[in-house]
Amino acid sequence: MKQIYKIILLIGTFWISLITVASAQQLDNISEQDPFSIHGNISVNVIGYNATGIEDRARPLALMLAANATISSYGFNIPFSFRFSDKRVDYTQPFNQFGLSPSYKWLTTHFGYRNVSFSDYTLAGHTFLGAGVEMHPGKFRFGAVYGRFRKTSVAYENAIDTTQNLNRKGFALKLGVGSEKTFVDLIVMKVNDDSTTAIRKPGEVYNPAESNLVTGLNTRITFSKKVWFEGEVAGSLYTTDVSAYGFEGLEDDPWLSRLNKITPVNLSSELLTAIRSSLNFKSRSFSTKLEYRRIDPGYRSMGAYFFNNDIENLVIAPAFSLFKRKLNIRGSIGLQRDNLRNTRKATSLRTISAINLSYNPVPVFGIDINYNNYSSNQRAGRLPLIDSLKFFQATTNLGIMPRLMIMNEKHSHILMLMFNKMKLNDKNALTAQYTENDATIVNLNYNLGFNQSALTLLLGFTYNKLQNSIFENSASGFTVGLSKSWLDGKLQSGISNSLIWSGQKGDADKNRTLNTTVNSSYQINNHHSLRLNVFFIRFMAKGTALEPTFNELKGDFGYVFTF
Numbered sequence: 001m002k003q004i005y006k007i008i009l010l011i012g013t014f015w016i017s018l019i020t021v022a023s024a025q026q027l028d029n030i031s032e033q034d035p036f037s038i039h040g041n042i043s044v045n046v047i048g049y050n051a052t053g054i055e056d057r058a059r060p061l062a063l064m065l066a067a068n069a070t071i072s073s074y075g076f077n078i079p080f081s082f083r084f085s086d087k088r089v090d091y092t093q094p095f096n097q098f099g100l101s102p103s104y105k106w107l108t109t110h111f112g113y114r115n116v117s118f119s120d121y122t123l124a125g126h127t128f129l130g131a132g133v134e135m136h137p138g139k140f141r142f143g144a145v146y147g148r149f150r151k152t153s154v155a156y157e158n159a160i161d162t163t164q165n166l167n168r169k170g171f172a173l174k175l176g177v178g179s180e181k182t183f184v185d186l187i188v189m190k191v192n193d194d195s196t197t198a199i200r201k202p203g204e205v206y207n208p209a210e211s212n213l214v215t216g217l218n219t220r221i222t223f224s225k226k227v228w229f230e231g232e233v234a235g236s237l238y239t240t241d242v243s244a245y246g247f248e249g250l251e252d253d254p255w256l257s258r259l260n261k262i263t264p265v266n267l268s269s270e271l272l273t274a275i276r277s278s279l280n281f282k283s284r285s286f287s288t289k290l291e292y293r294r295i296d297p298g299y300r301s302m303g304a305y306f307f308n309n310d311i312e313n314l315v316i317a318p319a320f321s322l323f324k325r326k327l328n329i330r331g332s333i334g335l336q337r338d339n340l341r342n343t344r345k346a347t348s349l350r351t352i353s354a355i356n357l358s359y360n361p362v363p364v365f366g367i368d369i370n371y372n373n374y375s376s377n378q379r380a381g382r383l384p385l386i387d388s389l390k391f392f393q394a395t396t397n398l399g400i401m402p403r404l405m406i407m408n409e410k411h412s413h414i415l416m417l418m419f420n421k422m423k424l425n426d427k428n429a430l431t432a433q434y435t436e437n438d439a440t441i442v443n444l445n446y447n448l449g450f451n452q453s454a455l456t457l458l459l460g461f462t463y464n465k466l467q468n469s470i471f472e473n474s475a476s477g478f479t480v481g482l483s484k485s486w487l488d489g490k491l492q493s494g495i496s497n498s499l500i501w502s503g504q505k506g507d508a509d510k511n512r513t514l515n516t517t518v519n520s521s522y523q524i525n526n527h528h529s530l531r532l533n534v535f536f537i538r539f540m541a542k543g544t545a546l547e548p549t550f551n552e553l554k555g556d557f558g559y560v561f562t563f
Helices: 002-020 027-032 254-262
Strands: 037-052 061-073 076-085 088-092 107-117 124-135 140-150 167-178 183-194 211-222 227-239 269-282 286-295 311-316 319-322 327-337 346-362 365-380 392-407 411-426 437-450 455-468 472-486 491-504 511-523 528-540 550-562
Touching (some): 455 491
Antiparallel strands (some): 124 140, 211 227, 227 269, 327 346, 437 455
């Protein structure tokens, strides 16, 4: 009987989802939508595994059955999936939080579980359960939402990452004027916890009810097609305990007295601000952006999940092209600091710079060069700094990727080199010997394609090295591969082999790893396909007990039905 109940519940949940789930439904063209359609795939996989020299890391034989489908009705999409593996059944319907956002011309409404953004520092994508409306008729801009931003929950003893939460409800309003290119929006959001919804056991301590009032001004001003300004300033009055003691003389202050009638103001309240602004210029061959941000320590909004706070930065990011756009250069440099209220033991100063160059002088040749430098330095904040603990580091990253591509009727040649150099420099002489490290990665690949026979040959070389004050590890090796297309592209097959030598500096012998991969796929028709993948690894250790020699073989045969 229990199994029958589960099946009935599963079918009922599916049909409720079918009726209620939708996203951004456009009602003005609903007559053009299909009344019903279903598409997806069903796959069956048989997986085999065998290992010698080590303990098995998988089952010798496994069967996996999976189905993924999306049902559509007049533009309403309901995806779901089913998976059977190792005698375990899982059914998932990702949209178990149902929501609907129908729209008609300049009017959009929201019902159910939705996430709406009014600006970066006020209502910024937090999911709520409720209702809302957004209207943009002509130059008028209006938005309003109301709902539950967090439901009551209880901390479980066996789950350390769960917390006790109170029911949290609130609203947000947006009133503005303008178009998408030039507008000014005034935003107000107020969200409160409901202490009457607390669920607790006798003697259990729970978090106090909180309250948040956020106001913000968000704007974009377009001066011309090439120049525009974006900015936002927001203030968040956050009360961490609505039952805390109030300020002395609160009733005598007219401003605070009126504010206290709107939202609780007491000794646990804090007013925090966030500012962002940018001046942008863009032309055919040159663009730049000057951006400034400042977010107070501890700034938060119940309409957003997370903010990087206690930060102030100034960034300029120019970009330009030369020689008829054959040379493109983008760069940025920024200054950043924290400890805005001088409450930390130390202040961190950061300099962030980057430059990206892409040069394509002729169709067959091009090169990309990327360079980044991030430096961080500390200075005394609330307390003096100890030299041995002072953080002063710089991280550099250099990437170079030249490429050569030659195509003709018979052959295609692709030669690509990827070089990457990363280095951490510690400028504190007392800690440099423990923290500095250097990494080098080199990959060289060559592809030779025979167009008439649909045959491709791959040759590759790789080299990696990581060194610091304790050790120096390196790995190098070769890769050879072959792939071919048959039966007018319906059958694809390939094989590749790689041999890697790895070990530490000074080792008399190196570890060797042989990787062999065989893959094949056959597209029978538009609905049926087969695939086969075989992976073999042979690890030949240098003779230590900690690294035994072993062989590992894994095969995967699958069938896919697409509908």
